[in-house]
Amino acid sequence: MAPACAVKMENVTKRFGKVVANNAINLELREGEILSLLGENGSGKTTLMNMLSGIYFPDEGQIYIHGKPVTIASPKDAFNYGIGMIHQHFKLVDVFTATENIVLGLEGKLDLTEAGKKVKEICDKYGFDIDPNQKIYDMSVSQKQTVEIVKVLFRGADILILDEPTAVLTPQETDKLFQIMRNMKADGKSLIIITHKLHEVLDVSDRVAVLRKGEYIGDVATKDADQQSLTDMMVGHSVSLNIDRPDPVNVTPRLVLDGLTVFDELGVKRLDNVSFTVNAGEVLGVAGVAGSGQRELLESIAGLYPIASGSVTYYDPADGKTKNLVGMDPMDIRKSGIAMSFVPEDRLGMGLVGSMGMTGNMMLRSWRKGHGVFLNRKDPEDLAQRIWQELEVVTPSTSFPVRRMSGGNVQKVLVGREIAQAPAVLMTAYAVRGLDINTSYTIYNLLTEQKMKGIAVMYVGEDLDVLLELCDRIVVLCGGQVSGVVDARTADKRQIGALMTRMEGGKTDE
Amino acid sequence: MFFDFASFLPRAVMQGIPLLYGSTGEILTEKSGNLNLGIPGIMYVGGICGVVGAFFYEQAVPAAEMNGILAIGIPMVCSLLGSLLMGLLYCLLTVTLRANQNVTGLAMTTFGVGIGNFFGGSLIKLTGSEVPSIALSTTSAYFSKSLPFAAKCGWFGQIFLSYGFLAYLAILLALLASYFLKHTRPGLHLRAVGESASTADAAGINVTKYKYLATCIGSMIAGLGGLYYVMDYASGVWSNNAFGDRGWLAIALVIFTIWRPNVSVLASILFGGFYILYLYIPTGTNLAIKELYKMLPYVVTLAVLIIVSLRKKREDQPPASLGLSFFREER
Amino acid sequence: MNKKQSLFHIAKRDTLPWYKSFAIRGCAILLALVVCAVVTMLLTGENPVNIFATIFKGAFGSARKSWVTFQNLAVLLGISLAVTPAFKMRFWNIGAEGQVLIGCLATAACMICLADKLPNAVLILVSLAAALAAGALWGFLPAFFKAKWNTNETLFTLMMNYIATQLAAFFIIVWEVPKGAGKIGIINQGTEAGWLPVVGGQKYLLVILVVAVLTVFMYIYLNYSKHGYEIAVVGESQRTASYAGIKVERVIVRTMVLSGAVCGLMGLLLTAGTDHTLTTTIVGGRGFTAVMVSWMAKFNPIIMIFTSLLLVVLGRGASEISSTFGLNQSFSDILTGIILFFIIGSEFFITYQVSLRKSGKKEA
Amino acid sequence: GTKSDDTTKADETKTDAPAETATDFKVGFIMLHDENSTYDLNFINAAKEACEKLGVEYKIITNVPEGQECYDKAAELADDGCNIIFADSFGHEDYMIQAAKEFPNVQFCHSTGTKAHTEGLSNYHNAFASIYEGRYLAGVAAGMKLNDMIANGYITEDQAKMGYVGAFTYAEVISGYTSFYLGAKSVCPSVTMDVTFTGSWYDETAEKEGANKLIANGCVLISQHADSMGAPTACETAGVPNVSYNGSTQAACPNTFIVSSRIDWAPYYEYAITAAMNGEAIDADWTGTLATGSVVLTDVNTTAAAEGTQEAIDAVKAELENGTRHVFDCSTFTVKGETLTSSKADVDTDPNYTPDTEAIVDGYFAESTFRSAPYFDLQIDGINLLDTNFGG
Numbered sequence A: 001m002a003p004a005c006a007v008k009m010e011n012v013t014k015r016f017g018k019v020v021a022n023n024a025i026n027l028e029l030r031e032g033e034i035l036s037l038l039g040e041n042g043s044g045k046t047t048l049m050n051m052l053s054g055i056y057f058p059d060e061g062q063i064y065i066h067g068k069p070v071t072i073a074s075p076k077d078a079f080n081y082g083i084g085m086i087h088q089h090f091k092l093v094d095v096f097t098a099t100e101n102i103v104l105g106l107e108g109k110l111d112l113t114e115a116g117k118k119v120k121e122i123c124d125k126y127g128f129d130i131d132p133n134q135k136i137y138d139m140s141v142s143q144k145q146t147v148e149i150v151k152v153l154f155r156g157a158d159i160l161i162l163d164e165p166t167a168v169l170t171p172q173e174t175d176k177l178f179q180i181m182r183n184m185k186a187d188g189k190s191l192i193i194i195t196h197k198l199h200e201v202l203d204v205s206d207r208v209a210v211l212r213k214g215e216y217i218g219d220v221a222t223k224d225a226d227q228q229s230l231t232d233m234m235v236g237h238s239v240s241l242n243i244d245r246p247d248p249v250n251v252t253p254r255l256v257l258d259g260l261t262v263f264d265e266l267g268v269k270r271l272d273n274v275s276f277t278v279n280a281g282e283v284l285g286v287a288g289v290a291g292s293g294q295r296e297l298l299e300s301i302a303g304l305y306p307i308a309s310g311s312v313t314y315y316d317p318a319d320g321k322t323k324n325l326v327g328m329d330p331m332d333i334r335k336s337g338i339a340m341s342f343v344p345e346d347r348l349g350m351g352l353v354g355s356m357g358m359t360g361n362m363m364l365r366s367w368r369k370g371h372g373v374f375l376n377r378k379d380p381e382d383l384a385q386r387i388w389q390e391l392e393v394v395t396p397s398t399s400f401p402v403r404r405m406s407g408g409n410v411q412k413v414l415v416g417r418e419i420a421q422a423p424a425v426l427m428t429a430y431a432v433r434g435l436d437i438n439t440s441y442t443i444y445n446l447l448t449e450q451k452m453k454g455i456a457v458m459y460v461g462e463d464l465d466v467l468l469e470l471c472d473r474i475v476v477l478c479g480g481q482v483s484g485v486v487d488a489r490t491a492d493k494r495q496i497g498a499l500m501t502r503m504e505g506g507k508t509d510e
Numbered sequence B: 001m002f003f004d005f006a007s008f009l010p011r012a013v014m015q016g017i018p019l020l021y022g023s024t025g026e027i028l029t030e031k032s033g034n035l036n037l038g039i040p041g042i043m044y045v046g047g048i049c050g051v052v053g054a055f056f057y058e059q060a061v062p063a064a065e066m067n068g069i070l071a072i073g074i075p076m077v078c079s080l081l082g083s084l085l086m087g088l089l090y091c092l093l094t095v096t097l098r099a100n101q102n103v104t105g106l107a108m109t110t111f112g113v114g115i116g117n118f119f120g121g122s123l124i125k126l127t128g129s130e131v132p133s134i135a136l137s138t139t140s141a142y143f144s145k146s147l148p149f150a151a152k153c154g155w156f157g158q159i160f161l162s163y164g165f166l167a168y169l170a171i172l173l174a175l176l177a178s179y180f181l182k183h184t185r186p187g188l189h190l191r192a193v194g195e196s197a198s199t200a201d202a203a204g205i206n207v208t209k210y211k212y213l214a215t216c217i218g219s220m221i222a223g224l225g226g227l228y229y230v231m232d233y234a235s236g237v238w239s240n241n242a243f244g245d246r247g248w249l250a251i252a253l254v255i256f257t258i259w260r261p262n263v264s265v266l267a268s269i270l271f272g273g274f275y276i277l278y279l280y281i282p283t284g285t286n287l288a289i290k291e292l293y294k295m296l297p298y299v300v301t302l303a304v305l306i307i308v309s310l311r312k313k314r315e316d317q318p319p320a321s322l323g324l325s326f327f328r329e330e331r
Numbered sequence C: 001m002n003k004k005q006s007l008f009h010i011a012k013r014d015t016l017p018w019y020k021s022f023a024i025r026g027c028a029i030l031l032a033l034v035v036c037a038v039v040t041m042l043l044t045g046e047n048p049v050n051i052f053a054t055i056f057k058g059a060f061g062s063a064r065k066s067w068v069t070f071q072n073l074a075v076l077l078g079i080s081l082a083v084t085p086a087f088k089m090r091f092w093n094i095g096a097e098g099q100v101l102i103g104c105l106a107t108a109a110c111m112i113c114l115a116d117k118l119p120n121a122v123l124i125l126v127s128l129a130a131a132l133a134a135g136a137l138w139g140f141l142p143a144f145f146k147a148k149w150n151t152n153e154t155l156f157t158l159m160m161n162y163i164a165t166q167l168a169a170f171f172i173i174v175w176e177v178p179k180g181a182g183k184i185g186i187i188n189q190g191t192e193a194g195w196l197p198v199v200g201g202q203k204y205l206l207v208i209l210v211v212a213v214l215t216v217f218m219y220i221y222l223n224y225s226k227h228g229y230e231i232a233v234v235g236e237s238q239r240t241a242s243y244a245g246i247k248v249e250r251v252i253v254r255t256m257v258l259s260g261a262v263c264g265l266m267g268l269l270l271t272a273g274t275d276h277t278l279t280t281t282i283v284g285g286r287g288f289t290a291v292m293v294s295w296m297a298k299f300n301p302i303i304m305i306f307t308s309l310l311l312v313v314l315g316r317g318a319s320e321i322s323s324t325f326g327l328n329q330s331f332s333d334i335l336t337g338i339i340l341f342f343i344i345g346s347e348f349f350i351t352y353q354v355s356l357r358k359s360g361k362k363e364a
Numbered sequence D: 001g002t003k004s005d006d007t008t009k010a011d012e013t014k015t016d017a018p019a020e021t022a023t024d025f026k027v028g029f030i031m032l033h034d035e036n037s038t039y040d041l042n043f044i045n046a047a048k049e050a051c052e053k054l055g056v057e058y059k060i061i062t063n064v065p066e067g068q069e070c071y072d073k074a075a076e077l078a079d080d081g082c083n084i085i086f087a088d089s090f091g092h093e094d095y096m097i098q099a100a101k102e103f104p105n106v107q108f109c110h111s112t113g114t115k116a117h118t119e120g121l122s123n124y125h126n127a128f129a130s131i132y133e134g135r136y137l138a139g140v141a142a143g144m145k146l147n148d149m150i151a152n153g154y155i156t157e158d159q160a161k162m163g164y165v166g167a168f169t170y171a172e173v174i175s176g177y178t179s180f181y182l183g184a185k186s187v188c189p190s191v192t193m194d195v196t197f198t199g200s201w202y203d204e205t206a207e208k209e210g211a212n213k214l215i216a217n218g219c220v221l222i223s224q225h226a227d228s229m230g231a232p233t234a235c236e237t238a239g240v241p242n243v244s245y246n247g248s249t250q251a252a253c254p255n256t257f258i259v260s261s262r263i264d265w266a267p268y269y270e271y272a273i274t275a276a277m278n279g280e281a282i283d284a285d286w287t288g289t290l291a292t293g294s295v296v297l298t299d300v301n302t303t304a305a306a307e308g309t310q311e312a313i314d315a316v317k318a319e320l321e322n323g324t325r326h327v328f329d330c331s332t333f334t335v336k337g338e339t340l341t342s343s344k345a346d347v348d349t350d351p352n353y354t355p356d357t358e359a360i361v362d363g364y365f366a367e368s369t370f371r372s373a374p375y376f377d378l379q380i381d382g383i384n385l386l387d388t389n390f391g392g
């Protein structure tokens, strides 16, 4: 065994019932390197890493840490071997402060003031910006992630695993994170990062390992790889990576927002006098730092968020009549004949019912169809079958609970269903978050297809490259206000980045 | 006649103590994410096990030769063991076998009350006494011994010093539990387990161990409430079903005090007072009105419940994973 | 090398075929009976076979006993059906006890206060309306606060039980017969005003028929109606429900009103149909037992017939045991507890697969 | 159990009932609770005693609530071939009547009930005992104790106040505490009494707290008409003498228990079963007395009782038995300051509780003469129903 291996996994296999999530995987992480783990959705990346962090226990195989064979039976064992993992879904206690979360699981006498000081030290060393006494429920996503990272550093881990850390970060925050990762590497730590964004892979890592359908495909040094070669490796065959952007036709206003203002439960202003137009036949991008009001924007249009003032006017494509959507709930909107589809950010918490299968989830949109008191199951079942095949959803059956599918497949079910509603307005929030590149492109193309059908598409995204390539116009949000509307064909990344942070300096976070 | 507070208050305290034991135990349990609706049953078991222990000790040794330490120790150990077993049973089902907590709890209540009354009834038969109750007067005398100078201190003694040691132990335990939860590392870990077991697990906390420990210790504390009731309050007389619904009131107190054992000290006494207030209220021979007054503790609980939910404070919410079982490989 | 991982490997199963899961439950019940037998021998020295035979005899020993058993079954099943929609919605209603009792109280009120004012058929209809309304109100209150302010429903419904009990106690004293006795006795024993009619010459048949219809209704309602789907979605996630255009608050309130109303109906059946009286213990803990019945049946109304039958037979047999063997009646609570524990525990083996850990390491 | 005693005591009725008839004669009992309730244990013991003495087969069903189940059980017993069925709780009455109508060939006997004399069923009967005489005797013991305390200077004559924990404001309870009070008054003229009601026949907490409240109000001796150990143990804790009911509480209350009265139901059971066996009519209303052995007192606890208590009880008992003394002798009490010369009692149950029967006979209130269950419900002077004028 090469002594230079921080982690070596040998013939590791993990099954979930009939699903073989990892099949005889051999993976090495060298000391002092940043390794990217790449693979399509459901290829088993998270599972593999969870075996390192003690969440799962391998069915077969052996793990070596710094050359020594070890058994990692629990997260505690993992910590003892210096392994720290930042999970795809945050593992934080909402009602605790940052410090309390950070010291969780450690031993010895509890001294929160002392711990708070140490947290501050780490923050200063790596350039993090968090308040040790802030409650997690008061934090933004990126702050939460920072807490996760500090938590791992606090324990003195020298092997760090980051599972899709950038999925929820802005480009600026991502850059900051990568800088931190490089600092850590310089500190002698070994890191594994999982991300679906190939430019990030190329940017930060030394080496790339690829999984496909639970199998280990191989690894390449980053300097020898490019986006196309990595994609081919991941997918197993050659794919094209271009977004086709036809010019919009028949552009007419579909939704006009005027002076939209909303407050959250605690009375904090989330949207401030937002006005813009969503046109039929074009993809309107919405850019902004996470938490700038994107969620509130889409939810208030969809009738899920109370609107304090302003108006949302809908232009009916059939007769051109207008309707004000303010004060309507989703059912009112649908009943007034407006076909609006919405892919929310929180898939299992809002868009889908985790315990139901695909069919049950299709019914979420159609349960009211048909007169009388009884449900129609036939049509949703057909739709589920169609989406299963067309979008290549990996699931044993249409009645398999969607909660137990991988993140990417969950997203396919959701997007597939929403597009199948033949909407007049299609709103998507982070439609490709967590999706592998291949699937992402499938979705981009689907959206473009919708646009060409004369549908008004709203695309809330975080990847500026994609926004610029996919959209026709981009609305930039900053702190709940519209800081600019730009033409995606002429704008560049720096311009948008500047608009996104226009108000920064005074108040950074919501 | 005026409202005789000095005589009412000690009675309220004595009513409150079993509730305090129950609620302290249940708070610890719930902080681990286990909603144990079996507390009413566990309190019966705690009571009857103490009775069984005391009974056999009293049978074995003539009253004059009884040793104070043993007379207190044997029933206490029996009571603790009995409720420990109940706690273990609950954990086995809900933690290890991940059964539904509500259902397990309700079944435990049926079972525990059954155990209490069955063994109570059987012992009563054994004693063959003329009135069907087991009178453990000697043991009870040890349990209810109050401070010797209490009687000399007038109303002060009556209100503060007139109780058996288990009453003070209840308060002490509640305060300790409160300190434990707020200021110690295991307390922090326990709260984390109750808030989000998967987070605690990922942080290296042994979720199963914490759930077992908190639930079992909680059960044992609750069981002492049953013991206090028979040995001190009921003067060592076990009568079937006499403990009544106090276990449910203890569970109500948990929410009433928003999961704070130190608040429960006063809240239990308040509830204890409400529980018997109807006897002190001028209703005379209008027994119907008395029945309405008996509603008081429940109506007050409802009112507090509604007010707390109106306030919507994050910190006032139940432990986030209360009632959920934890399986590490669950998605 | 430390080897501290547990000996067993636990994994979630894919869904088991129905016959396997039934086999597991069957084994659990068998095992439970064995344990009950052992416990019986240890505690009482009686031959367990005799005990079980006596339990059976107590439940089905004569035509009358069987009818009573089926009547008890119908009442327990009816209450279990009532709590089920709320449970599917993950609304932990443990207030069926109070909801039924308040239905009894409303019925009794009509029977006592209106007996000589209305013709019998009208009186029964008025009682029905009153019982449904009272039960519905008792369901509505916790649901309303849950829907509006997310007030904890377990505690709320528990408290409503006591409030119902005390209200009943209050009115029992107001209406007591004779004066000062603190009880009502049979209401309208002479005139039978407000009593539900006897169908088919069998006193208890009506109750059984009503509950049979209710069972079918509930099965269809939960599985094939739009309301049933709404309930399932709300139970899973309220945000998803509002996203799907389901009016969450309305569904919560509507479902609990339904639950409460069905409980109220059971109250009517008890007071006007079989017992013809009102006592504070007329429901007899069945509101709590119903929770277990419903859960053990996985909220399936058809399976609930069997789970409630099991518990009813045990309870009915208990009184036979106690009179035949001179055993304390609480013994049946112990047996019931043991059987419940086994059934509850057996679910684990249906959901999860346990395998012995292969000695772990070393292959390559 | 068919073990037939040779019954040397030669009961008043024929003992020559052939053994064969005895064996296929079956008796059923319906009890509200089981042996774990004071109230029911008293009945259960009597049932066993009577049946074993008569050598008849019997079946006791316990824990039968006061509801439809009582009818069901009665019917099941009748199905099982019981020739006579007894129920022990007041609330069972309506259901027993229901069953009596359905099974005319079976005798139904109900203890403590009130409706037999008006219901007109030949197979439905009520029974009670003149327990007020027992209470009166217990009251004598209480009065002796009070006198003792006055003599010792522990209290003054004015402070001779007793407390009474009652269940309901029902005639049986009123009759009970009044006779107790009159018994005490017959030896300690200055005695007064506070009464509090719990609203339940069995509620340990309410009874205990009721007793505590009475003690706090200055009552120096407590008695109760409620079934739990709440009041006696409260007395033991507080060191206040207690006169108990339904059995001796001496084991739990060695220092404060004085004496207890109770009804022995065995004589009635023997009477009714024998009558049924012989095909003779059973009285619609049967009242047991000191003479029939239905009203009994436990041994006096000499630790707590005043000296000479047993003798005093015996003397008064003799007077009651030979009719020279009546418990409710109108010359011994006043109502609103006046001596009673006439009082109508509500003997026949009717919806409006109209008093229907003149109860004052020969200068005393004739309790339990017109029906077996008590109907004395007057509020006499010297007894203060607590809380009625609270704050006033």
Ligand SMILES: Nc1ncnc2c1ncn2[C@@H]1O[C@H](COP(=O)(O)OP(=O)(O)OP(=O)(O)O)[C@@H](O)[C@H]1O
Pocket (backbone or CB within 6 Å): A016, A019, A020, A021, A039, A040, A041, A042, A043, A044, A045, A046, A047, A048, A394, A404, A405, A406, A407, A408, A409, A434, A436, B329, B330, B331, C012
């Ligand atoms: N706890 C679990 N129970 C059942 N199946 C699981 C579980 N965890 C993962 N799987 C299955 O294992 C496979 C691999 O899942 P995993 O989450 O490792 O994929 P991934 O590569 O991380 O995907 P993504 O990019 O979508 O996050 C999937 O088919 C998934 O459904």
Ligand SMILES: Nc1ncnc2c1ncn2[C@@H]1O[C@H](COP(=O)(O)OP(=O)(O)OP(=O)(O)O)[C@@H](O)[C@H]1O
Pocket (backbone or CB within 6 Å): A334, A335, A336, A337, A338, A339, A340, A364, A365, A366, A367, A368, A369, A370, A371, A372, A421
């Ligand atoms: N899932 C859906 N997505 C989009 N539009 C829908 C959906 N369900 C219904 N609609 C539209 O909403 C309108 C009303 O639908 P539907 O016929 O179900 O309502 P309804 O008859 O008013 O309902 P009910 O009478 O049962 O309250 C129709 O124009 C229908 O096409």
Ligand SMILES: [Mg+2]
Pocket (backbone or CB within 6 Å): A045, A046, A047, A088, A407
């Ligand atoms: Mg993943």
Ligand SMILES: [Mg+2]
Pocket (backbone or CB within 6 Å): A368, A369, A370, A371, A372
């Ligand atoms: Mg319709």
